[in-house]
Amino acid sequence: MTGLTVVCKLRHITDPKFWEDFKDKDKEKDPAELNRAAIRKLTELKRITYEKKMENPSQYGPFSDRVLELIRKFEQGQLDAAAVLKEAEVTARGLQAEQIAHVDSGLCERAYGIYKILEAFKAAVAGGGGNGDEKKAGGEGGHAIDKLKELAAEIHDVYYSDSTAPPGWHMKEQLRKELRGKVRRLVHPSGLENWKAIPTQVEEFAVKKYIKL
Secondary structure (H helix, E strand, C coil), X not given: CCCCCCCCCCCCCCCHHHHHHHCCCCCCCCHHHHHHHHHHHHHHHHHHHHHHHHHCHHHHHHHHHHHHHHHHHHHCCCCCHHHHXXXXXXXXXXHHHHHCHHHHCCCCHXXXXXXXXXXXXXXXXXXXXXXXXXXXHHCCHHHHHHHHHHHHHHHHHHHHCCXXXXXXXXXXXXXXXXXXXXXXXXXXXXXXXXXXXHHHHXXXXXXXXXXXX
16 A cells, blocks of 8 residues: 655645656656655645535546546556656646636636536537427537537526626525526527436536625
8 A cells, every 4th residue: 555645735736846746757766756756646636636526526527536546556556656647647737728728618717617517418419499400410519519618608697697696696595496497498408418417516516606795
């Protein structure tokens, strides 16, 4: 067992010093030092990805799962410290990219979070009004993604607008129910699989990201 415990300052992915452990992973290095670096990075990434997963499981859950799998393989001796550092860096870079993915998406950060929730339902978004050509178009990759983004933006507006979600909305059960209903009406015609579960997941995200006092 490696014993993933460290007595040191745990750095965040935004700290430039976080990345220093990766610099010498391909060079000859003291095995004990490599081992400490691997443990440190896994400990840091476990904490970081857990916190991000709590923020949005659909968006960051895969990163948390990847880190836990790395820990398992390291503890069972399936990967040595150098290999762990290589895989940890790939995961950290992916997480870093995901945190700014909204920039190129055409959505704001919160709407992009909703988009990731929708995406996790393995969408097969219908084109809209209901004829066969529209549904076929909705099944095409690029068009389906665009429709999913449009849907995410519409749901974002539900929770962003004071007219539908005024300050304190999260403390009013009836209003929360009405907001879930609005989301339900938006996602119902979308073609998303298991769409009935979406309003609750969106609400859980909104309670973290759309609170107004």
